[in-house]
Amino acid sequence: MIHKTYKLQHNLLEKKHNRTIHTDMAPSAVIKVAALSGSLRKYSYNSGLIRAAIELSKGSIEGIEIDFIDISTLPMLNTDLEKNGTYPPLVEAFRNKILQADSVLFASPEYNYSLTAPLKNAIDRASRPQNVWANKAAAIVSAGGNFGGGRSHYHLRQVGVYTDLHFINKPEFYLKAFEPPAKFNDDGDLIDEEAKNMLKQVLLSLQTFTLRLQGKN
């Protein structure tokens, strides 16, 4: 797929020189991002962050496709139930979605100073052989209490060591969800413009790092 920015630059060059330009500049790839929310709550703020990221990817950012992956139906891991390296169909479908993705966006609420059980279960599920997280770029965002859910990031980063995830370091995104002015509406949609802009910076950083890891920039 030809990247719109590339096409625009190319057209401008052609206009400037009044001739057809043949450049070696490769069009940027579109990256596929798997997005997971650690909260199963219907009006979850963290799920709201993912919906806001999807909106950005369809509007002001080019070259990113975000797929919101539901982890609520994944059964709790019990290795006794694994049959010759195969997994229940729901789990296989989930693992396949992660495998197909170029990178991962985690919206990670903080439960008791850590990541949530549903998110850890999902990570464990996809880490069973073959570990499908390996070599993927990742970013963490969160909304929560006084630290904005930030303490969950550090446990999640630790989990990413053995699973071979590569997290962007900056910018860090922790949103203090309960401090005025309201950051979310009653449906859990992000309504704070400053937070949306910061989220955009996270996505741009994830995009750059994903392409760098893949040797495409």
Ligand SMILES: Cc1cc2nc3c(=O)[nH]c(=O)nc-3n(C[C@H](O)[C@H](O)[C@H](O)COP(=O)(O)O)c2cc1C
């Ligand atoms: C079991 C449990 C533990 C929690 N522990 C913390 C915590 O350690 N730090 C914090 O800031 N908020 C904590 N919270 C509050 C959540 O961060 C808050 O409910 C947040 O809105 C959850 O994200 P969500 O809106 O996406 O569901 C906890 C909530 C629950 C249910």
